[in-house]
Amino acid sequence: MKIEPSATRSHDHNACVHDAVATAVDLCEKRGARLTAQRRRVLELVWGSHRAVKAYEILDDLAREQPGARPPTVYRALEFLMAHGLVHRVDSLNAFVGCNHARDRHEAQFFICDGCGLVREIDEPSIGQAVTRGAKKLGFRVDRQTVEMHGRCEACQ
Amino acid sequence: MKIEPSATRSHDHNACVHDAVATAVDLCEKRGARLTAQRRRVLELVWGSHRAVKAYEILDDLAREQPGARPPTVYRALEFLMAHGLVHRVDSLNAFVGCNHARDRHEAQFFICDGCGLVREIDEPSIGQAVTRGAKKLGFRVDRQTVEMHGRCEACQ
DNA sequence: AGCGGATACGTAATATTATAACGTTTTCGA
DNA sequence: TCGAAAACGTTATAATATTACGTATCCGCT
Ligand SMILES: [Zn+2]
Ligand SMILES: [Zn+2]
Ligand SMILES: [Zn+2]
Ligand SMILES: [Zn+2]
Numbered sequence A, B: 001m002k003i004e005p006s007a008t009r010s011h012d013h014n015a016c017v018h019d020a021v022a023t024a025v026d027l028c029e030k031r032g033a034r035l036t037a038q039r040r041r042v043l044e045l046v047w048g049s050h051r052a053v054k055a056y057e058i059l060d061d062l063a064r065e066q067p068g069a070r071p072p073t074v075y076r077a078l079e080f081l082m083a084h085g086l087v088h089r090v091d092s093l094n095a096f097v098g099c100n101h102a103r104d105r106h107e108a109q110f111f112i113c114d115g116c117g118l119v120r121e122i123d124e125p126s127i128g129q130a131v132t133r134g135a136k137k138l139g140f141r142v143d144r145q146t147v148e149m150h151g152r153c154e155a156c157q
Numbered sequence C: 001a002g003c004g005g006a007t008a009c010g011t012a013a014t015a016t017t018a019t020a021a022c023g024t025t026t027t028c029g030a
Numbered sequence D: 001t002c003g004a005a006a007a008c009g010t011t012a013t014a015a016t017a018t019t020a021c022g023t024a025t026c027c028g029c030t
Helices: A013-031 A037-046 A055-065 A071-083 A125-138 B013-031 B037-046 B055-065 B071-083 B125-138
Strands: A087-090 A095-098 A109-113 A119-122 A141-152 B087-090 B095-098 B109-113 B119-122 B141-152
Touching: A013 A037, A037 A055, A037 A071, A037 A095, A055 A071, A055 A095, A071 A087, A087 A109, A109 B125, A119 B125, A125 A141, A125 B109, A125 B119, A125 B125, A125 B141, A141 B125, B013 B037, B037 B055, B037 B071, B037 B095, B055 B071, B055 B095, B071 B087, B087 B109, B125 B141
Parallel strands: A109 A141, B109 B141
Antiparallel strands: A087 A095, A109 A119, A141 B141, B087 B095, B109 B119
């Protein structure tokens, strides 16, 4: 198992991946959820970078080491990982990104650099609050939010 | 030209559509943009309801009255309409919705009812401000935002 | 250990969403 | 009225995602 390097990072990314997997193992253990080898491998592949990764990119990677892999293989794994908050879907990119604070359930908000592809998940409570205010005005109940900001990261400006 | 009724409205929807088209005609006039018959028809079809409409639904409708219609016919019209802020894409639904305050360029924020499909576009400045604050913390420059809240409208709760 | 239901996976097919490529027609100002 | 730009027609294909159904594996229970 080798994790490829990425142009968009300057840190020890293997440590990122290792941490993410350890957290996932832990969390699934606690919840009695089955983090199978395949699901775990898909999690690693999603964490291959801090970019959002396309399902078919994951499929290509997976198929290289496991020729039987098919779309449902990947989508099923992603479904599981999303259900457990280990991965998020980025709707504006049709792509998936690893969650870097998966311990608690949370509303995900993303900054996405259109230059280098970097995705940063944040938790800015005032965004949630502003949304709640807006919802109240309309009598809406909010169950789930998609908040994705596109632009340029510091390095790419 | 007949606009179909929708389960999710209690108002004179033909008036909505009429207004939207009048605004569009006006705006395109001002900008020297060509709101052709086809683009106008697609705008009407998007405005067929206050729900988000799929591209292939529009295509089906359009093809009924114009058998030569093909995917590019619709996507090209939508591209034009979006470029002029007359229609927005709802990323979390892969669908399109008419803009109800197209006069000015604006950041669109949506509340989407998962019960009846109603989409309400709002302009809650505090959301934009909260986002800006979050962006500043990260050194991000925001160019474009996707803010889509899913839940239940007042009637569907 | 052996049974049986639930969960996960393999596999083929197909559905849905979107774009590429290229030629023709229309528009509109010079 | 000419010519370039824009719009449109048409075919094909790319990209994303799901359905359906059969098989294998896991796991609690006896
Ligand atoms: Zn997260
Ligand atoms: Zn960047
Ligand atoms: Zn709008
Ligand atoms: Zn509703």
